[in-house]
Amino acid sequence: MTNAGQEREALPELIFGTYGLPEGSGTTTAVAEALRAGFRAFDCAYSYGNDFYVGRALKASGLAREDFFVTNKVWKTFRGKEKTVEVCKKSLKLMKLSHFDLYLVHWPCPATEDGWQEINLDTWAGMEALLAEGCVRRIGVSNFQPHHLKALTEGGAGTKPAVNQIECHPGFVQEEIVAYCQNAGIALQGWRPFGKKAAAPEDPLIRSIAAQYDATPAQICIAYVRAKGLTPVCRSKTPERMRENFAALSLALSAEDVARIDAMEETYASGYDADNNPPAD
Numbered sequence: 001m002t003n004a005g006q007e008r009e010a011l012p013e014l015i016f017g018t019y020g021l022p023e024g025s026g027t028t029t030a031v032a033e034a035l036r037a038g039f040r041a042f043d044c045a046y047s048y049g050n051d052f053y054v055g056r057a058l059k060a061s062g063l064a065r066e067d068f069f070v071t072n073k074v075w076k077t078f079r080g081k082e083k084t085v086e087v088c089k090k091s092l093k094l095m096k097l098s099h100f101d102l103y104l105v106h107w108p109c110p111a112t113e114d115g116w117q118e119i120n121l122d123t124w125a126g127m128e129a130l131l132a133e134g135c136v137r138r139i140g141v142s143n144f145q146p147h148h149l150k151a152l153t154e155g156g157a158g159t160k161p162a163v164n165q166i167e168c169h170p171g172f173v174q175e176e177i178v179a180y181c182q183n184a185g186i187a188l189q190g191w192r193p194f195g196k197k198a199a200a201p202e203d204p205l206i207r208s209i210a211a212q213y214d215a216t217p218a219q220i221c222i223a224y225v226r227a228k229g230l231t232p233v234c235r236s237k238t239p240e241r242m243r244e245n246f247a248a249l250s251l252a253l254s255a256e257d258v259a260r261i262d263a264m265e266e267t268y269a270s271g272y273d274a275d276n277n278p279p280a281d
């Protein structure tokens, strides 16, 4: 697999998540606030149902297209080459954009399903077609485990995924897939950096480390995900928290503090398993 045809410029260092924002024009308001707070990268997905409202905020910002970065994703009900191409173009239209900077396969076809390798390869063929057509600048995956990635390679996929976006936060790092991607030269993004129900910033260890750095617990979560080598994808509808989260970019944890967080028991995970318990439709 090669990187041929994919944009090589640096990927963003921090991304604003758009899943679960207030609906309708509430999404537009939140994205406009996130832009004011400094965010220039936005994580979207057709399944979030808000492409139109995110796109409206980006357009209204007056920013040049090269000054912001948009990720979108193909949901599992659109697997296969044709539907993948179709839904990406639908999202582009809704967002009034000519291309996405990154397009991801939202979830792999579970390895418990008959013919899962071929289904993932067929979806990937759609991703490659979008890249060739110029609809997207990079293609990648989300929630893929090593066996899903190996099956793409072994199945003869030509283009290497540029990114794998996975759940990552204090209490849940998924070391195996992180190491796999780092060895394979696949960049990593970490979704839900505050853990399930935003519980990680409440953790006593995270709070005590925050006090040491004169930072907030949420900033420690963001800095931790970055220290593990992943780009955090974080969401808030609250302007003050957006600024707080953006400011975490200048925070670096010591190796000792990263190790203390590494030593936490597994906790705050969303409980999704790409093969056995992926989120419902």
Ligand SMILES: NC(=O)c1ccc[n+]([C@@H]2O[C@H](COP(=O)([O-])OP(=O)(O)OC[C@H]3O[C@@H](n4cnc5c(N)ncnc54)[C@H](OP(=O)(O)O)[C@@H]3O)[C@@H](O)[C@H]2O)c1
Pocket: 016, 017, 018, 019, 020, 043, 044, 106, 142, 143, 165, 166, 190, 191, 192, 193, 194, 195, 197, 198, 201, 218, 219, 233, 234, 235, 236, 237, 238, 241, 242, 244, 245
């Ligand atoms: N690829 C995938 O399968 C996948 C799955 C899930 C999520 N994602 C992406 O990842 C993004 C982030 O995940 P998420 O939205 O589930 O969770 P998250 O960003 O970890 O947490 C969002 C929650 O944290 C709160 N929060 C934000 N900043 C805070 C701060 N500074 N202090 C305390 N609480 C804070 C927010 O509250 P307020 O809004 O009230 O401020 C909200 O309740 C999503 O929006 C989506 O783009 C991708």
